[in-house]
Amino acid sequence: MIRLESITKSYPMGKRELVVLKGITLNIEKGELVAIMGPSGSGKTTLLNLLGCLDKPTSGSYYLEDREVSRLNSGELARIRGQKIGFIFQTFNLLSRLTALSNVELGMTYAGGINRQRAIEALAKVGLSDRVNHRPIELSGGEQQRVAIARALVKDPALFLADEPTGQLDSRSGEEIISILTSLHAEQGITLVVVTHDANIAQFCQRIIHLKDGEIVAEESV
Amino acid sequence: MKKWLDLLSTIWLGLSTHKLRSFLTILGIVIGVASVIILMSIGRGATAQILSNIQRMGSNLVTIMPGSFSFGGIRGGVSQTLTMEDAEAISQQVPDISAVAPSYSSNLQLVVGGKNTNSQVTGVTTEYMSVNNLKVASGTFFSGQDYERGAKVAVLGSSVVETLFGSTSPIGQQMRMGTIIVRVIGVLESKGGGFNSPDEAVFIPLTAMQQAVSQPRTAQGGRVVSSITLTVSDEKESPQVVEEITSLLRDRHRLGAGTDDDFRIMSMEELASALSQATGTMTLLLGAIAGISLLVGGIGVMNIMLVSVLERTREIGIRKALGARERDIWVQFLIEAALLTFAGGIIGAIIGWLVSYFVNSMGLMTTVVTPDIVILAVSVSVFIGLFFGFYPAWNASRLNPIEALRSE
Secondary structure, three states: OEEEEEEEEEEEEOOEEEEEEEEEEEEEOOOOEEEEEOOOOOOHHHHHHHHOOOOOOOEEEEEEOOEEOOOOOHHHHHHHHHHHEEEEOOOOOOOOOOOHHHHHHHHHHOOOOOOHHHHHHHHHHOOOHHHOOOOHHHOOHHHHHHHHHHHHHOOOOOEEEEEOOOOOOOHHHHHHHHHHHHHHHHHHOOOEEEEOOOHHHHOOOOEEEEEEOOEEEEEEEO | OHHHHHHHHHHHHHHHHOHHHHHHHHHHHHHHHHHHHHHHHHHHHHHHHHHHHHHHHOOOEEEEEEOEEEEOOEEEEEOOOOEHHHHHHHHHHOOOEEEEEEEEEEEEEEEEOOEEEEEEEEEEOOOHHHHOOOOEEEEOOOOHHHHHOOOOEEEEOHHHHHHHHOOOOOOOOEEEEOOEEEEEEEEEOOOOOOOOOHHHOEEEEHHHHHHHOOOOEOOOOOEEOOEEEEEEOOHHHHHHHHHHHHHHHHHHOOOOOOOOOOEEEEEHHHHHHHHHHHHHHHHHHHHHHHHHHHHHHHHHHHHHHHHHHHHOHHHHHHHHHOOOOHHHHHHHHHHHHHHHHHHHHHHHHHHHHHHHHHHHHOOOOOOOOOHHHHHHHHHHHHHHHHHHHHHHHHHHHOOOHHHHHHOO
16 A cells, blocks of 8 residues: 655755665555654654655655655645544644644544544544543643544544654553554554554564664564 | 634634734734724814815805906906906806806995994895805895895994994994995894905995995996806806806907916815815825824734744644645635734724714714725725735745644
């Protein structure tokens, strides 16, 4: 479903170029649960941004659901983000002035319109039926991340992208989040790519890709 | 439709979280719109008042006066060019005229008992009263019969009566006027002071006037008059009537092409339009000054919108990650700015209208608020929101989502 062919990404830094990704070739099948691991500076966040259509590769091709998306303009990329990608961030990135429900609805705003019933259902799936009208500040970190998962889930995206989803959580909340993600995978067959340092997450994945200095150095199947 | 409702609720949330700031932002617009409406209403009020004053004097009045003559390039004093015969010709040949009243004025000594004064005495025809909208407060005006036989009767303005008779009734009293004795038969209603006020005037039949002073004659033998006043049957015809009188008089006075008119024609209609044009300019000027405060308010809106965009960088990043296009962000912030200034415009319009209403009802000044001013002021404020919101909104839409998400 996802095909990366010799993807490179470099940023201009003064007169020189900083090469962050040096030719990534990768296939991810529908319904796969993939972890990307590597030390900081290895390019895993850059890779995630490219997968999430937040950025364009310097060279190479990116096919998402058999569509070449690496050459699209910003408006078309935004459309793909809205309809195909569900982000889960390390820092949750909820809007603090909105309730849990409104935050979930925000996920639908740019993906065809708000449907309150579906938003409530998505919150129920992550076990937050009783927190619908709470604001992020009234929720624990784990609960906030569950709202963020519901926000991604509600538009039924082709690809879930998680960036250190447990990075800001204590281990118990972290385990909750992992179990929600794995059960979503088991029940709904979601495709999830997760960038993490956390070996706990990686062990639930089917495939672990190790990145170092912008290159894939190892791939293991669990 | 639903998309727009979602957008509005998004914007409402944004604005309502910062109620005080939103209010302070629009305060500039509120004050701007209110002052535009107040100042314009004062200007419009002044125009309305001037026009109603003119209406009272008779907006269909046209006055013809002798012009200064020029001979060989040298301008002289007031010439004696208008004649009774001119007046008769106008009355007979120019259409759309309801009455023509020629008059001849002269300064004469008035003596009653021990008191005397110098006053402008005007010899008039019977039409003069109706043409000039004059009414007698006591007694009567002279009749056609009085006129025919040159009866030595006078109608006095109220100030003249006060000077010569004090509080005693002047009706039936004798008065010396230059070389003749006249009998007072009427007193005019006071019209208040001012230029050419009838309060200062003394009117006698033109036929009697010819006995008191020798009315000069022109070279062609016409009897000279000081002015001719006339009323147009429909004030809309005024410009056309003025034109026809001009060509008739030029013809009668044998003025060749290239020679200046030897008379001046002033119509109330013309005066009214000149005055309302002048007050209209004043109104615009007042509005423009108030408009400057609207502009300043707009800059305030831009300032706050820029701050707001900066503060909400992360929100913009989140929205973009969730699929918002540049246009979505742009529209959101632009409409937010326009809604702010629109609200400011509405509040300002209400305040401006209330203030104008109270100024008027307390009798301080005549103010007129017309819907067009309100519509103009409110739509200008929306335009200001769009104009000054454009740059901040564009700034917001151009943010890089990755960097925006990383910002604190």
